[in-house]
Amino acid sequence: MKCIIVDDEATARAIMEELCGNLPDFEVVAQFPNALEALKYLNQNEIDVIFLDIHMPLLTGIDFIRTLKNPPKVVFTTSDKEFAIEAFEYDFIVDYLIKPITHHRFQKTIGKLKSAFAPALAGTGDRAHTLEGRKEEDLYINIDRRLIKLKLGDILLIEAKGDYIEIKTVQTTHRVHSTLKKIKEKLPESLFMQIHRSYIINFTKIIDIQDNSVLIERNVIPISRSQRPNLMQRLNLL
Amino acid sequence: MAEIPNLDYIKEISGGNEEFEKKFLSIIQVEFPKEKEDYCNLLEGGQLEESAKVVHKIKHKFGILGLNNAYKIAIKYEEDLKIGSTALKEDFESVLDTVQEFIVKME
Numbered sequence: 031m032k033c034i035i036v037d038d039e040a041t042a043r044a045i046m047e048e049l050c051g052n053l054p055d056f057e058v059v060a061q062f063p064n065a066l067e068a069l070k071y072l073n074q075n076e077i078d079v080i081f082l083d084i085h086m087p088l089l090t091g092i093d094f095i096r097t098l099k100n101p102p103k104v105v106f107t108t109s110d111k112e113f114a115i116e117a118f119e120y121d122f123i124v125d126y127l128i129k130p131i132t133h134h135r136f137q138k139t140i141g142k143l144k145s146a147f148a149p150a151l152a153g154t155g156d157r158a159h160t161l162e163g164r165k166e167e168d169l170y171i172n173i174d175r176r177l178i179k180l181k182l183g184d185i186l187l188i189e190a191k192g193d194y195i196e197i198k199t200v201q202t203t204h205r206v207h208s209t210l211k212k213i214k215e216k217l218p219e220s221l222f223m224q225i226h227r228s229y230i231i232n233f234t235k236i237i238d239i240q241d242n243s244v245l246i247e248r249n250v251i252p253i254s255r256s257q258r259p260n261l262m263q264r265l266n267l268l
Numbered sequence: 269m270a271e272i273p274n275l276d277y278i279k280e281i282s283g284g285n286e287e288f289e290k291k292f293l294s295i296i297q298v299e300f301p302k303e304k305e306d307y308c309n310l311l312e313g314g315q316l317e318e319s320a321k322v323v324h325k326i327k328h329k330f331g332i333l334g335l336n337n338a339y340k341i342a343i344k345y346e347e348d349l350k351i352g353s354t355a356l357k358e359d360f361e362s363v364l365d366t367v368q369e370f371i372v373k374m375e
Contacts, residue, residue, distance in 0.1 A: 037326050038325070039299065039328060040295045040299050041296050041299055041328070041329060041332065042297075042328060043293065044291060044295050045281055045292070045332070048281055048282060048285070048292075049281060049290050052283065084327075085324055087360065109324060109327060109328050110324075110329075110343070129328045129331060130277055130328065130331040130332045132277075132280070133281060135281055156287050176316075231313055233295075
């Protein structure tokens, strides 16, 4: 994975470079002391991950990500927790690291990044496909010989119904002749998770979780006993 | 008892990579004095909010150097400065001097 580091502190950049340097799959291709320089670089280069500080002069990390049209995965690296909730409003934010970053905590981040890229990696095993996978923001479904485009971010959940699946979006519900297994392969793990044999949910749409169910819009979705630990692991629990 | 800066964190990160440890020291030896100077100038000029931004950066270095209590003081001081209070000035600046001494010794 190609990474860049954006941080106005040289010591912080050096530490992050060292942490990444010990990983076989990670390559730090550039470092920037401010977000404006990073922005220029991103206009001409494609990368997979940004390790991004928040408090920086000229442009904060939060303002920076708001400017990105096709953002790569982002890991925030900061000295305080005040933006943690806002940060996770964005689907492409994988983790939020508090400095000084320990080796142990960084390993967890790497695990999360690998999971986020896992669907694309599983497809072909090559890096080029990973890059393409990140760009997929839409899913085309075949209904009455028409290919209808759905924005992945608009999907709330998918329910298996016999030989069909029902894809519920914010606006409507589509009934498609397919299986959960098939559609799961097309969905990024960073957004979607199967929490029951009959349900895949958009992880970012969860309103609350109670006992063995999650609430998404007005839908109460059961969580299977086997999937509950996986779900809990992905939550940013206080 | 006053905390003593150490390189335990850096050694943990580096996994014994001496080259990185040297690189880190050479960076902090340049960066820290500059930040200290910026902080002092801004505070002297009454620019408390701007000095809070520098304290924000310095507090990370306290954490890196294992100064856990100093790190907590810096967190509070940064917030205080944002609302115009310099109550923790002496405590914070005493740690700055300790770090400065430590860095000079490492040269």
